Amino acid sequence: MERLDExxxxxxxxxxxxxSCCAMIAGCGRNVRFDAGQYLFHEGDPADRFYLIRHGRVxxxxxxxxxxxxxxxxxxxxxxxxxSWLVPPYRWNYDAKAxxxxxxxxxxxxxxxxxxxxxxxxxxELMKRFVPELVRRLHATRMQMLDVYGKPAA
Amino acid sequence: MTVLxxxxxxxxxxxxxxxxxxxxxxRELADTWTLELETADRALLGFGPGQFNMLYLPGVGEVAxxxxxxxxxxxxxxxxxxxxxxxxxxxxxxxxxxxLGVRGPFGSTWPVxxxxxxxxxxxxxxxxxxxxxxxxxxxxxxRGRFGRIALLYGTRSPTDILYPRELERWRRxxxxxxxxxxxxxxLDWHGHIGVVTHLIPRAAFDPARTVALVCGPEVMMRxxxxxxxxxxxxxxxxxxxxxxxxxxxxxxxxxxxFGPMLVCRDGPVVSYERIAHLLAVKEL
Numbered sequence: 001m002e003r004l005d006e007x008x009x010x011x012x013x014x015x016x017x018x019x020s021c022c023a024m025i026a027g028c029g030r031n032v033r034f035d036a037g038q039y040l041f042h043e044g045d046p047a048d049r050f051y052l053i054r055h056g057r058v059x060x061x062x063x064x065x066x067x068x069x070x071x072x073x074x075x076x077x078x079x080x081x082x083x084s085w086l087v088p089p090y091r092w093n094y095d096a097k098a099x100x101x102x103x104x105x106x107x108x109x110x111x112x113x114x115x116x117x118x119x120x121x122x123x124x125e126l127m128k129r130f131v132p133e134l135v136r137r138l139h140a141t142r143m144q145m146l147d148v149y150g151k152p153a154a
Numbered sequence: 155m156t157v158l159x160x161x162x163x164x165x166x167x168x169x170x171x172x173x174x175x176x177x178x179x180x181r182e183l184a185d186t187w188t189l190e191l192e193t194a195d196r197a198l199l200g201f202g203p204g205q206f207n208m209l210y211l212p213g214v215g216e217v218a219x220x221x222x223x224x225x226x227x228x229x230x231x232x233x234x235x236x237x238x239x240x241x242x243x244x245x246x247x248x249x250x251x252x253x254l255g256v257r258g259p260f261g262s263t264w265p266v267x268x269x270x271x272x273x274x275x276x277x278x279x280x281x282x283x284x285x286x287x288x289x290x291x292x293x294x295x296x297r298g299r300f301g302r303i304a305l306l307y308g309t310r311s312p313t314d315i316l317y318p319r320e321l322e323r324w325r326r327x328x329x330x331x332x333x334x335x336x337x338x339x340x341l342d343w344h345g346h347i348g349v350v351t352h353l354i355p356r357a358a359f360d361p362a363r364t365v366a367l368v369c370g371p372e373v374m375m376r377x378x379x380x381x382x383x384x385x386x387x388x389x390x391x392x393x394x395x396x397x398x399x400x401x402x403x404x405x406x407x408x409x410x411x412f413g414p415m416l417v418c419r420d421g422p423v424v425s426y427e428r429i430a431h432l433l434a435v436k437e438l
Contacts, residue, residue, distance in 0.1 A: 068341055070339075071339045073348050074346050148374050149370075
């Protein structure tokens with residue numbers, strides 16, 4: 001059976017991360033699974049973990065009063081779900097729902113933040129991976145908001 | 155061919171439209187229709203994937219529309235048209251039996267021959283799937299000549315997916331990868347949600363041996379080309395279909411000037427290597 005630190009080291013998000021860092025991260029992690037339709041987290045709840053998706057698909061949803069929830073992002077194998085654990089007040093801004101059977105590694109946010117405070121090298125390695133992901137998502141959100149496929153002005 | 159047809163071809167003036175008749179019309183999306191046109195002008199049927207025709211309605215105007223049908227042994231012309239203005243709107247309202255003028259085919263083609271033996275990545279956005287469809291038909295018809303083929307398609311929402319039945323049919327083939335993403339969706343959509351560039355890492359291809367064909371709104375093509383460049387696809391192997399307001403379609407009027415090129419004559423399909431420095435120029 002593969003060890004958790006090995007699985008973490010093989011996950012695309014932590015590609016090229018040195019084994020000692022993977023071991024530290026693994027100390028905060030555990031394997032989890034979600035059936036289709038099960039929620040990983042809910043808007044407003046404490047952002048006390050994040051997920052390395054190993055298999056499956058997760059959709060982010062936002063509730064719009066008077067309308068059905070809107071889905072605006074899906075995440076698949078090799079991606080991460082949850083960045084709110086990095087930024088105070090550590091609260092989820094959206095719902096995250098498994099669209100199919102999803103296997104992931106859940107990483108305890110408090111545990112990981114504590115290790116990053118103690119070991120800034122680990123913290124910097126994490127930031128090097130999270131910041132590009134945040135920028136990528138911000139850029140994608142702007143593109144979606146631009147509605148580039150909408151009807152052009154006549 | 156009749157004597158009249160032969161004379162007509164011999165004296166063919168590219169500024170004079172040939173009359174064609176609407177055979178069938180099919181609603182694709184709320185504002186988008188596909189017209190199947192019957193024409194006696196065989197030159198019109200000899201189009202290459204990526205080329206366009208000028209469709210003309212007397213008293214209304216003329217507009218450039220890409221051919222979206224199968225180039226192999228085409229017996230009719232197929233155009234998918236979105237109602238975005240006076241002329242395109244009038245074209246979408248044409249009924250079977252009604253006539254229109256057609257000039258063409260014009261412009262450059264998708265470099266399908268240059269892709270032989272290579273992986274092919276087709277990246278389409280919104281209505282950009284229409285000008286790519288002739289190239290996809292050709293790729294699939296001659297499937298064995300190419301390496302891996304992936305079609306990455308992004309659009310606004312599940313109800314804005316163009317040619318959904320055809321996408322489903324292509325998806326059922328085991329020799330082509332089809333990935334579709336939408337910008338936003340309701341709870342009944344279980345596919346990808348997000349921008350089309352996020353599908354690129356999911357596609358199986360060898361960047362150094364890949365030819366990419368990209369068509370969609372210009373802002374989408376700009377970022378798709380950058381993402382392909384970042385993924386290692388050489389700039390000369392990334393091809394975009396540019397859109398500008400075309401009038402003469404012959405490179406005479408200059409209406410479709412894009413930097414040093416005229417889109418109707420030098421495009422619409424051009425390599426990213428040639429235009430990368432122009433895409434970010436706001437004035438163009």
